[in-house]
Amino acid sequence: MTPNGGAADPLLQVEEIHTHYGKSHILHGVSLNVGRGEVVGLLGRNGVGKSTTLKAIAGIVHPSAGRVLFEGRSITNLPAHRLARLGIGYVPEDRRIFPLLTVTENLRTGLDRHGVTTARKKELLDKSYGYFPVLAERRNQFGGTLSGGEQQMLAIARAMMLEPKIILLDEPTEGLMPRMVSQIRDIIGVLHRDGVAVLLVEQNVPLTLDAGQRIYIIEKGVVRHHAPAADLRADDAPIHRYMGV
Amino acid sequence: MQWLHAVPWDLLLIQTINGIVTGMILALVASGLTLIFGIMDVVNFAHGEFLMLGAYIAVLTIVATHNFWLALIIASLGTGLIGALVYVTTLRPLLGRDPLTTILATFGVSLVLQNYALWQFGPVARKIPEPFSGSITLFHLDYSLYRLMIAGLSAAIIGGFWLFLKFGTWGIWIRATTQDRIMAQAMGIPVPWVLAGVFAIGSAMAGASGVLFGPLVGVDHAMGFDWILRAFIVVVVGGMGSLGGSVLAAIFISLLEAYSSLWVSPAQAGIISFVVLILTLLFRPTGLFVATPK
Amino acid sequence: MRDRQPLVFWTGFAIIVALLIASPLVLPPFWARFVTEILIWGLLAMSSDILIGYTGMVSFGHSAFFGLGMYGAAFVLLETKPPSLWAALAAGLLAAAAAAAFVAYFSTRLREIYFAITTLIFSQIFYIVIFTWTELTGGENGLTFSRPALAIPGLFSLRFTPMVLHWFVLAIVVLSYLLLRRITQSPFGMVLQSIRENEARTRAIGYPIERYKMVAVMLSGLFAGLAGVLYALQNQFAAPNFVFFVLSGEVVIYNVIGGIGTLVGPILGAAFFLLLREGLSRFFTEYYLIPVGLMFIAMVIFMPQGLLGFARRWLNR
Numbered sequence: 033m034t035p036n037g038g039a040a041d042p043l044l045q046v047e048e049i050h051t052h053y054g055k056s057h058i059l060h061g062v063s064l065n066v067g068r069g070e071v072v073g074l075l076g077r078n079g080v081g082k083s084t085t086l087k088a089i090a091g092i093v094h095p096s097a098g099r100v101l102f103e104g105r106s107i108t109n110l111p112a113h114r115l116a117r118l119g120i121g122y123v124p125e126d127r128r129i130f131p132l133l134t135v136t137e138n139l140r141t142g143l144d145r146h147g148v149t150t151a152r153k154k155e156l157l158d159k160s161y162g163y164f165p166v167l168a169e170r171r172n173q174f175g176g177t178l179s180g181g182e183q184q185m186l187a188i189a190r191a192m193m194l195e196p197k198i199i200l201l202d203e204p205t206e207g208l209m210p211r212m213v214s215q216i217r218d219i220i221g222v223l224h225r226d227g228v229a230v231l232l233v234e235q236n237v238p239l240t241l242d243a244g245q246r247i248y249i250i251e252k253g254v255v256r257h258h259a260p261a262a263d264l265r266a267d268d269a270p271i272h273r274y275m276g277v
Numbered sequence: 278m279q280w281l282h283a284v285p286w287d288l289l290l291i292q293t294i295n296g297i298v299t300g301m302i303l304a305l306v307a308s309g310l311t312l313i314f315g316i317m318d319v320v321n322f323a324h325g326e327f328l329m330l331g332a333y334i335a336v337l338t339i340v341a342t343h344n345f346w347l348a349l350i351i352a353s354l355g356t357g358l359i360g361a362l363v364y365v366t367t368l369r370p371l372l373g374r375d376p377l378t379t380i381l382a383t384f385g386v387s388l389v390l391q392n393y394a395l396w397q398f399g400p401v402a403r404k405i406p407e408p409f410s411g412s413i414t415l416f417h418l419d420y421s422l423y424r425l426m427i428a429g430l431s432a433a434i435i436g437g438f439w440l441f442l443k444f445g446t447w448g449i450w451i452r453a454t455t456q457d458r459i460m461a462q463a464m465g466i467p468v469p470w471v472l473a474g475v476f477a478i479g480s481a482m483a484g485a486s487g488v489l490f491g492p493l494v495g496v497d498h499a500m501g502f503d504w505i506l507r508a509f510i511v512v513v514v515g516g517m518g519s520l521g522g523s524v525l526a527a528i529f530i531s532l533l534e535a536y537s538s539l540w541v542s543p544a545q546a547g548i549i550s551f552v553v554l555i556l557t558l559l560f561r562p563t564g565l566f567v568a569t570p571k
Numbered sequence: 572m573r574d575r576q577p578l579v580f581w582t583g584f585a586i587i588v589a590l591l592i593a594s595p596l597v598l599p600p601f602w603a604r605f606v607t608e609i610l611i612w613g614l615l616a617m618s619s620d621i622l623i624g625y626t627g628m629v630s631f632g633h634s635a636f637f638g639l640g641m642y643g644a645a646f647v648l649l650e651t652k653p654p655s656l657w658a659a660l661a662a663g664l665l666a667a668a669a670a671a672a673f674v675a676y677f678s679t680r681l682r683e684i685y686f687a688i689t690t691l692i693f694s695q696i697f698y699i700v701i702f703t704w705t706e707l708t709g710g711e712n713g714l715t716f717s718r719p720a721l722a723i724p725g726l727f728s729l730r731f732t733p734m735v736l737h738w739f740v741l742a743i744v745v746l747s748y749l750l751l752r753r754i755t756q757s758p759f760g761m762v763l764q765s766i767r768e769n770e771a772r773t774r775a776i777g778y779p780i781e782r783y784k785m786v787a788v789m790l791s792g793l794f795a796g797l798a799g800v801l802y803a804l805q806n807q808f809a810a811p812n813f814v815f816f817v818l819s820g821e822v823v824i825y826n827v828i829g830g831i832g833t834l835v836g837p838i839l840g841a842a843f844f845l846l847l848r849e850g851l852s853r854f855f856t857e858y859y860l861i862p863v864g865l866m867f868i869a870m871v872i873f874m875p876q877g878l879l880g881f882a883r884r885w886l887n888r
Contacts, residue, residue, distance in 0.1 A: 090463055116465030128460040130453050141453045141464040144446040194465060320684055370872045380629050380687050381827055381871045384820065388864035396858040502816070506695055509688045517685065544703055551696050555677060558689070562680045 360480025516564020667796020
């Protein structure tokens with residue numbers, strides 16, 4: 033296995049990206065890839081650049097060097113809205129629900145795209161209300177009035193409206209009650225079953241090892257370790273080394 | 278009850294209608310301004326110039342076609358298009374910079390547009406003929422139907438725009454962009470186009486109000502300045518960025534001016550809006566009429 | 572920057588002041604007068620720089636302070652016999668300061684982005700009052716009066732020839748520049764600059780932002796009033812045009828063209844603008860504002876440091 037390789041048919045390839053925020057250099061050449069329908073975990077301590085990696089993939093920050101390939105073509109400098117249309121769904125750490133849009137309107141931000149028939153829209157909405165009955169109950173409530181866990185559901189459901197090929201999940205279980213955490217775990221399973229790839233950034237190591245097939249460990253803006261999740265489940269020494277848990 | 282007889286009820290009624298009519302036009306001007314501010318955080322100093330351009334485009338169209346309604350449509354589309362061009366060329370490059378720079382840039386735009394109009398059309402005011410001339414009789418006093426129609430049409434444009442914001446896909450996009458520009462983009466909303474579109478819509482609203490008001494005041498290159506000043510006052514009094522607040526403030530101020538002009542000269546009545554502004558700043562700096570759907 | 576090489580700075584300063592002292596001796600009267608006028612407009616532009624460049628607030632109301640200085644001086648010159656220069660100066664400054672206090676109080680109550688709007692509206696209030704209060708201000712025709720003598724009672728008395736006036740204006744502008752430079756480098760000036768950089772943080776550190784902004788507006792208004800007094804002295808009239816918004820707009824143009832936050836830049840901008848107007852109006856007559864406006868927009872977008880910043884970078888290359 034190559035240091036950062038893995039997937040035979042990569043959907044997403046991140047090659048040696050660097051990012052700068054003002055004067056601080058955050059990513060120092062991060063490389064990773066995600067195969068079609070694969071769930072990949074990205075572990076690391078706080079502030080090592082996990083979120084920035086996701087933002088760089090989603091087009092919210094633009095790398096100063098390196099490139100990002102999606103289905104084999106470079107998307108490095110495309111604006112975020114084009115990436116969303118290509119099939120990259122982004123669920124940010126702070127969820128970023130539109131507080132003054134209703135739940136349905138929040139979902140429609142991803143649904144009202146060119147080339148989606150009304151029937152298909154209804155189907156997608158129904159499907160997501162099926163997964164998240166709590167959102168169906170609150171469909172006419174403003175996003176800002178939902179609880180933290182409900183907002184997390186909404187953020188994921190909203191990204192799913194894009195019918196993405198990959199979803200970038202940034203710490204989805206942060207600050208959630210255990211019951212909600214297991215629900216998130218179930219959703220990742222559902223996404224995997226539906227053939228949607230997931231790049232999961234987490235602090236929750238057991239959940240990540242359980243849900244992911246491969247794991248990258250990142251430290252100080254570079255990938256330090258890369259292994260199948262099964263290997264790490266058997267021997268968690270690398271996790272102790274890089275994360276100090 | 279002696280004083281009741283001293284009140285000129287018929288004049289009061291006329292002035293109420295006058296106040297509402299001017300108020301609706303002012304509301305139309307101010308809505309475009311408040312829309313651009315609320316959604317894009319841009320204080321548009323060139324807004325009055327879009328009003329003036331709309332009026333001039335209408336003058337030209339009427340000369341060519343003799344059709345007021347066609348002129349209204351062409352002028353709105355024209356100013357919308359010019360607005361989009363101005364946005365793309367001068368404001369988009371300033372995205373992410375100090376908001377101060379957008380004030381400066383729109384001031385530059387107003388300078389150019391105003392002097393361009395002076396150059397093209399000269400200093401003599403042009404006239405837009407009223408599309409129809411009927412009047413109705415209210416208490417033995419004649420009232421121009423056209424004036425009533427402007428009020429209705431302004432209300433219809435503002436109302437239509439409100440529905441558009443509330444229900445259409447573009448409405449959701451615009452509101453999402455206002456609330457979280459980055460997340461909107463991450464959801465695939467073409468934010469750069471939404472912003473250009475909003476600027477175009479705001480400009481088109483200014484252009485339309487220029488056409489509607491043209492027959493009452495005459496069209497010259499400096500007509501924008503008066504309106505922008507009043508619209509700024511309305512927008513601050515109404516609570517900046519609030520559509521409903523601007524409409525209420527516009528009607529409120531126009532009514533006060535209309536009533537006071539029964540007793541004082543029109544120039545003195547013009548001071549009313551300043552007084553309302555000062556009182557608002559003193560006692561309620563966030564705006565008199567806030568809390569409206571966005 | 573300029574403090575890194577104080578010697579270079581003061582040498583340059585001395586050379587420029589010397590040239591300005593000599594200018595009325597060598598220039599033909601038209602251009603000598605032109606230079607005096609540039610100094611006055613430069614002072615006005617510099618006063619506005621306190622807000623736009625150092626505090627990050629665009630004032631579109633400087634015509635009000637300028638005009639009040641002008642009318643304040645005019646009243647005294649008309650009412651006192653013999654007309655007293657110092658009383659006129661005091662009255663002009665007082666009037667401008669009062670106007671500035673009024674505007675400052677209201678315009679700093681709102682978020683900074685509204686500042687431009689409220690200053691514009693408030694200057695318009697002054698304009699309307701001056702325009703309509705004909706008995707006091709002469710309305711549209713304004714006021715005309717004669718120049719006082721440059722005198723200190725019991726010491727000396729000089730008639731204001733164009734040359735004496737030039738030197739008087741130059742002395743005041745140079746002193747104002749040194750004073751403003753000192754102020755912007757003082758702790759007070761640092762607070763203003765920190766408001767410009769990050770208002771929320773400055774507030775969080777514990778500075779009473781509103782009070783600082785009010786003082787900045789008043790300071791700025793005071794120097795704008797000073798420019799108004801000088802202009803009244805030079806032209807022997809006060810007119811409502813000078814209270815109108817167009818003048819405030821020109822002041823903003825001077826700042827942006829010359830380079831905000833530099834004090835010298837705005838003076839340079841005023842000189843550049845007036846020369847440009849002189850040159851362009853031969854080809855474009857009154858439409859010179861079209862090319863000027865386009866240039867202004869281009870500078871806001873591509874050259875936010877203005878001519879001075881551009882020249883500095885070019886020299887350092």
